[in-house]
Amino acid sequence: xxxVRVTMDVGSDAVAVITxxxxxxxxxxLPIVTGLKEKYAEAMxxxxxxxxxxxxxxxxxxxxxxxxxxxxxxxxxxxSLLPNTSVELVVNVIEDAPKPSVAAIQGLALxxxxxxxxxxxxxxxxxxxxLALPELALxxxxxxxxxxxxxxxxxxxxAIEILxxxxxxxxxxxxxxxxxxxxxxxxxxxxxxxxxxxxxxxQRKPWIISLRRTDRLGSLSEAFETLKAGRQQAKRIAPNxxxxxxxxxxxxxxxxxxxxxxxLKEAKVSKELMCSSTTKGLIHVFFAQRATSKVPNVTDVGxxxxxxxxxxxxxxxxxxxxxxxALILNNTxxxxxxxxxxxxxxxxxxxxxxxxxxxKKGSLTIEKMNKTLPLLTGVLDxxxxxxxxxxxxxxxxxxxxxxxxxxxxEKACPPHCIFATNTSTIDLRIVGxxxxxxxxxxxxxxxxxxxxxxxxxxxxxxKTSPQVILDLMTVGKTIKKVPVVVGNCTGFAVxxxxxxxxxxxxxxxxxxxxxxxxxxxxxxxxxxxxPFQLQDVSGxxxxxxxxxxxxSSFRGRTLESELVGLMVxxxxxxxxxxxxxxxYEKGQKxxxxxxxxxxxxxxxxxxxxxxxxxxxxLSDQEVLEMIFFPVVNEACRVLAEGVVIQASDxxxxxxxxxxxxxxxxxxxxxxxxxxxxxxxxxxxxWTELYGNFFKPSPYLEERAIKGLxxxxxxxxxxxxxxxxx
Ligand SMILES: C[C@H](O)CC(=O)SCCNC(=O)CCNC(=O)[C@H](O)C(C)(C)COP(=O)(O)OP(=O)(O)OC[C@H]1O[C@@H](n2cnc3c(N)ncnc32)[C@H](O)[C@@H]1OP(=O)(O)O
Numbered sequence: 001x002x003x004v005r006v007t008m009d010v011g012s013d014a015v016a017v018i019t020x021x022x023x024x025x026x027x028x029x030l031p032i033v034t035g036l037k038e039k040y041a042e043a044m045x046x047x048x049x050x051x052x053x054x055x056x057x058x059x060x061x062x063x064x065x066x067x068x069x070x071x072x073x074x075x076x077x078x079x080s081l082l083p084n085t086s087v088e089l090v091v092n093v094i095e096d097a098p099k100p101s102v103a104a105i106q107g108l109a110l111x112x113x114x115x116x117x118x119x120x121x122x123x124x125x126x127x128x129x130x131l132a133l134p135e136l137a138l139x140x141x142x143x144x145x146x147x148x149x150x151x152x153x154x155x156x157x158x159a160i161e162i163l164x165x166x167x168x169x170x171x172x173x174x175x176x177x178x179x180x181x182x183x184x185x186x187x188x189x190x191x192x193x194x195x196x197x198x199x200x201x202x203q204r205k206p207w208i209i210s211l212r213r214t215d216r217l218g219s220l221s222e223a224f225e226t227l228k229a230g231r232q233q234a235k236r237i238a239p240n241x242x243x244x245x246x247x248x249x250x251x252x253x254x255x256x257x258x259x260x261x262x263x264l265k266e267a268k269v270s271k272e273l274m275c276s277s278t279t280k281g282l283i284h285v286f287f288a289q290r291a292t293s294k295v296p297n298v299t300d301v302g303x304x305x306x307x308x309x310x311x312x313x314x315x316x317x318x319x320x321x322x323x324x325x326a327l328i329l330n331n332t333x334x335x336x337x338x339x340x341x342x343x344x345x346x347x348x349x350x351x352x353x354x355x356x357x358x359x360k361k362g363s364l365t366i367e368k369m370n371k372t373l374p375l376l377t378g379v380l381d382x383x384x385x386x387x388x389x390x391x392x393x394x395x396x397x398x399x400x401x402x403x404x405x406x407x408x409x410e411k412a413c414p415p416h417c418i419f420a421t422n423t424s425t426i427d428l429r430i431v432g433x434x435x436x437x438x439x440x441x442x443x444x445x446x447x448x449x450x451x452x453x454x455x456x457x458x459x460x461x462x463k464t465s466p467q468v469i470l471d472l473m474t475v476g477k478t479i480k481k482v483p484v485v486v487g488n489c490t491g492f493a494v495x496x497x498x499x500x501x502x503x504x505x506x507x508x509x510x511x512x513x514x515x516x517x518x519x520x521x522x523x524x525x526x527x528x529x530x531p532f533q534l535q536d537v538s539g540x541x542x543x544x545x546x547x548x549x550x551x552s553s554f555r556g557r558t559l560e561s562e563l564v565g566l567m568v569x570x571x572x573x574x575x576x577x578x579x580x581x582x583x584y585e586k587g588q589k590x591x592x593x594x595x596x597x598x599x600x601x602x603x604x605x606x607x608x609x610x611x612x613x614x615x616x617x618l619s620d621q622e623v624l625e626m627i628f629f630p631v632v633n634e635a636c637r638v639l640a641e642g643v644v645i646q647a648s649d650x651x652x653x654x655x656x657x658x659x660x661x662x663x664x665x666x667x668x669x670x671x672x673x674x675x676x677x678x679x680x681x682x683x684x685x686w687t688e689l690y691g692n693f694f695k696p697s698p699y700l701e702e703r704a705i706k707g708l709x710x711x712x713x714x715x716x717x718x719x720x721x722x723x724x725x
Contacts (some may be wrong), residue, residue, distance in 0.1 A: 652666060
């Protein structure tokens with residue numbers, strides 16, 4: 001393995017190039033921090049060095065402070081593991097040094113990496129380098145002076161926007177903002193940086209110490225107005241987490257008392273946040289997401305992904321058109337097949353509209369849209385399928401239809417072609433039953449809207465070949481999804497784990513709890529919307545279509561409710577026709593519709609589950625627990641059956657597929673923070689009151705009794721335990 005180290009080369013021009021080497025992203029690990037101090041000390045002491053260029057090896061400047069150190073602090077509670085990089089390295093060693101430094105940035109300068117660069121006296125960058133301070137997304141605040149130097153370089157409003165949104169900018173924008181002093185091609189980067197550094201040393205260019213600048217901060221009253229607006233924005237975008245306000249506190253301190261005082265405040269709040277539950281959850285998610293790319297017997301057996309040059313999609317409905325959008329956006333040609341020209345035109349138009357909406361939002365240029373659309377071809381038969389490397393079937397959830405499509409594509413496609421289905425629920429072995437191609441059948445379960453939602457659940461059976469899994473993982477990454485490989489069962493990992501979510505919410509309504517209150521409680525917990533609004537948005541057809549799959553697969557632990565059926569009977573179809581539990585009007589926020597009350601009453605009468613015919617009284621916490629603990633219970637079954645490789649995969653799947661709050665670390669991580677025995681006790685109590693829907697699974701029971709975390713997959717299982725699973 002390549003050594004983690006800092007090197008220094010002194011040229012005949014009297015410039016020392018100090019290079020960080022810590023592949024793959026040159027993170028600031030402890031040996032790098034020490035190495036930087038040592039090389040700077042050497043550069044200061046050498047009479048043949050007039051100036052320094054700081055850079056990173058392998059085309060990347062620096063991906064930031066080593067996040068493993070944060071994890072170590074959180075595991076041990078020992079804050080002394082954090083080096084004082086802010087004052088001892090950036091201020092004392094780089095910024096206040098008697099010789100000037102220029103950062104030569106290529107690839108990326110993130111977090112502590114950008115902060116190092118801002119401590120230098122100028123920054124030269126290649127045009128496409130990515131610059132960001134993404135610390136808030138990790139639950140911390142920039143801890144190496146970013147809260148002070150960024151506003152002093154780019155002005156307060158821009159700095160606050162970049163910080164609060166963890167926004168990444170490219171160097172060209174950085175130059176406009178004043179963060180980057182010069183742009184150079186990769187070939188000229190070092191040459192330009194060396195010259196710049198010498199010119200500073202020889203006073204032909206200004207020697208700028210960004211921490212001491214005030215010219216871009218504006219007047220005090222302007223600064224306070226901007227901070228006030230920033231605080232309101234933070235409340236809106238991140239209501240349940242502390243780091244956004246803490247970041248603004250550090251900025252405010254610097255405005256009031258100067259950059260150095262701001263640094264001290266920044267260090268203080270950084271330490272306070274480090275072991276908070278939010279930060280722990282977000283750092284867990286960071287590593288959990290990376291862990292999904294390591295799949296035993298797939299990514300560790302020496303096979304290489306094949307090139308997928310062309311993909312066919314069958315079905316141009318909501319899902320098919322979303323998947324096609326994601327593929328063409330990332331330069332993969334797509335053939336879209338429909339059964340008649342009306343449906344085909346509709347599908348093609350939806351894809352165009354998807355692209356246009358991205359243009360409207362500013363995330364796609366018109367030029368790129370015009371280059372993207374020709375990658376799409378519409379067809380009505382299989383004749384073009386002889387040239388495709390992968391088919392993704394995205395038709396309605398009807399077993400016989402899927403089976404006949406798979407039999408057809410087996411005849412129409414080349415023998416290497418991958419057959420993927422976007423089913424969200426149906427067992428893959430059943431889908432491929434009429435083929436002789438089980439080895440190349442795989443689930444590509446996208447989440448709606450497929451061109452936006454980041455999760456790709458890759459479903460394998462015991463027959464799916466590792467090559468096919470690896471190929472789909474690679475396609476997933478190419479289209480900027482996070483692929484999570486899961487096993488085959490009804491609902492797979494996400495929909496299976498979350499089927500009790502909707503059912504529990506509907507049961508609570510039947511018990512007499514106000515439907516809109518349930519949505520409010522769940523939203524305050526951090527879900528983007530409650531279960532009923534979600535049902536409105538995702539469409540009642542889906543809910544009605546999958547209900548029976550769950551009931552037959554999970555006998556004895558599903559709850560029936562007639563609510564959705566009654567809604568449809570009363571002419572309501574959710575967001576589709578503007579009338580669901582909420583009213584949907586163009587350009588307006590959904591409004592709770594009190595006229596659904598009679599439908600709810602009818603549903604309650606039919607269900608007749610209120611004890612003594614009276615509505616139950618529950619606290620908000622009980623409402624939340626009655627919805628999420630059954631989800632945790634099903635997650636335990638998913639873990640016990642090995643549907644996911646590791647518990648953290650389910651965390652990522654819940655965060656990216658169900659928008660479970662990231663700062664709570666994912667469903668299993670959150671459950672462990674609540675405690676298995678507490679969840680077990682509650683589920684037992686509700687089982688007595690309301691039946692087997694709540695009955696704790698053997699996996700949960702065992703961990704609760706032994707006081708073990710749910711994320712610990714391997715516990716010596718007794719034969720009785722196995723028999724009961
Ligand atoms: C004091 C300071 O203010 C605090 C900080 O600096 S906090 C850190 C700020 N930096 C960040 O948040 C950047 C985090 N990293 C990333 O966003 C992405 O890894 C990246 C954009 C740099 C690269 O993405 P990509 O090419 O897809 O590679 P990715 O798989 O994510 O990472 C490659 C490896 O580098 C590791 N890595 C990336 N950034 C790291 C970091 N800052 N510290 C430690 N390891 C890191 C990943 O864990 C992964 O390790 P693995 O191969 O063992 O799983």
